[in-house]
Amino acid sequence: MGHRSWVLAFIATFLLQGFSLAWSADREALRPRVPVDQLETVRAIVNPLPATGEMIDKGKTLFNGKAFCRACHGQDGKGLGADIDPKTIKGALPRNFTDKAWQKARTDGELIWILKNGSPGTDMAPFIPLVLTEEEAWQVLLYVRSFGQP
Ligand code: HEC
Numbered sequence: 001m002g003h004r005s006w007v008l009a010f011i012a013t014f015l016l017q018g019f020s021l022a023w024s025a026d027r028e029a030l031r032p033r034v035p036v037d038q039l040e041t042v043r044a045i046v047n048p049l050p051a052t053g054e055m056i057d058k059g060k061t062l063f064n065g066k067a068f069c070r071a072c073h074g075q076d077g078k079g080l081g082a083d084i085d086p087k088t089i090k091g092a093l094p095r096n097f098t099d100k101a102w103q104k105a106r107t108d109g110e111l112i113w114i115l116k117n118g119s120p121g122t123d124m125a126p127f128i129p130l131v132l133t134e135e136e137a138w139q140v141l142l143y144v145r146s147f148g149q150p
Helices: 002-031 036-043 053-064 068-075 100-105 108-117 135-144
Strands: none
Touching: 002 100, 036 108, 053 068, 053 135, 108 135
């Protein structure tokens, strides 16, 4: 192989590695967090509250206020709050709520399951019932869903 083809092979390897890293990060975000044996039941649960402007506003107030979701998920929902240094988070980074593929992959039931159980092994803790009532959690989730809208 000539010098040129070595350089090309080198570049191609780098590009492929970059793509597969990005791909596996996306795949990891989409992997279900709910245990397989509960998944079917949990997925069937729907948000009982209507997605009215008033409800979404209530969710927004909780998100930025007493539920402090904003500290980790950011005011823009993109996944790293300005108040958090990424180096202080061990393991998974906070979810990016503007990720359309992730929004599509999750049902409301899976989201409320996370707020009840947290995501074991990560910095995502349970919020119901200590911080949020179930009704407040549904309001926050309406706001979380609004990040997936155009
Ligand atoms: C201390 C930081 C922190 C706070 C505060 C926090 N989160 Fe998270 N959150 C995370 C991390 C880290 C993940 C990624 C967990 C994983 O990959 O399993 C996550 C993931 C999630 C997910 C995605 C789970 C899934 O199924 O993919 C949802 C939904 C969520 N958080 C909602 C919230 C809401 C709502 C609040 C406020 C009530 C909140 N989080 C507060 C760190 C945080």
